[in-house]
Amino acid sequence: MAPRIVCLGIESTAHTIGAGIVDEKCGILANEKHMHTTAKGGLIPRELADHHARHLPEILRSALLNSGIGWSDIDCIAYSAGPGIGTAMGVGATAARMISLLHNKPIIPVNHSVAHIEIAKKMCNSADPIVLYVSGGNTQIIAYEAGKYRVYGETLDIGIGNLLDSFGRGLGMGFPAGPEIDRLYFEAKGFVELPYSVKGMDLNFSGLLTAAQKRIGKSGNEDLAYSLCHTAFAMVTECCERALAHSGKKELLVTGGVAASRALQEMLAKMCSGRKVELKVCPKEHSQDNGAMIAWTGLLMYKAGRAVNVEKAITEQHFRTDQEKIDWV
DSSP states (O other): OOOOOEEEEEEOSSSEEEEEEEETTTEEEEEEEEEOOBSSSOOOHHHHHHHHHHHHHHHHHHHHHHHTOOGGGOOEEEEEEESSOHHHHHHHHHHHHHHHHHHTOOEEEEEHHHHHHHHHHHHHTOSSOEEEEEOSSOEEEEEEETTEEEEEEEBSSOOHHHHHHHHHHHTTOOBOOHHHHHHHHTTOOOOOOOOOOEETTEEOOHHHHHHHHHTBTTBOHHHHHHHHHHHHHHHHHHHHHHHHHHHOOSEEEEESGGGGOHHHHHHHHHHHHHHTOEEEEOOHHHHSSOHHHHHHHHHHHHHTTOOBOGGGOOOOTTOOGGGSOOOOO
16 A cells, blocks of 8 residues: 655635645644734735744644644645735745755645645645636636646736625725625615626736725715626626636536625626536635645645655745646646
């Protein structure tokens, strides 16, 4: 019987510091995390780095304790190499390099966006889907093709999560604003016309955000939240439907932090039902940033021989989804 492989993964690209431990035979052994939140305003890079450095030691201890294993049982260390916020990523990458050297473990740089896809495929038992990846900094429609996760369409300016959080700040909300905006969506009584901007398979959200911000105080918050979300989600749904029609694929897999939106799920479900396509939504615990997704992707990469020398274990803030060679599918 082949020995099991165990990987420790560290996530630190943005608001969340996380550590996950996965075993290819038993699955997720531990998935500990702590998210930086604010009462008002958004994310400040220096504060993110301080938050991550403060919480990471205890998160690592908890992950080891809850997994029931020790450092000697871990075969490799994975970390988020990008895309993300430089100061935040630096904390996780530095910790991963230190652990790699201290315990003589191979180290694997993981593309954060690819990790969202891989954990969603695992948790939803999905083989060859169109992927809708929606998060704070990213909005992409993706599918595997010829050794890469190809981006069929994407935002040309801001991510859809950024859209929601920026609008929420205008209403006096802290971070994250998405869950509260999703709640307001279902309390609306009217619709406010806002810009709808789809460029082929790509999307623009900044004009929609500006128009909605200018209406604050002139229309009810519930109606504005509904109109902003309905417009943005309709844009995303249109691009997903076009990707499904082009590819002929029969699964739409949704991942990333905004995947938890009930309003988005309902709209996508109607479209998928009409096209006789199966909608699969990654569970919230794993669609949001977490260490287990990094560990799982790191394990796949380790088996494909993708460990690097510690000197090459760096970060890249603009590490695109389609830059990563996918040699484990």
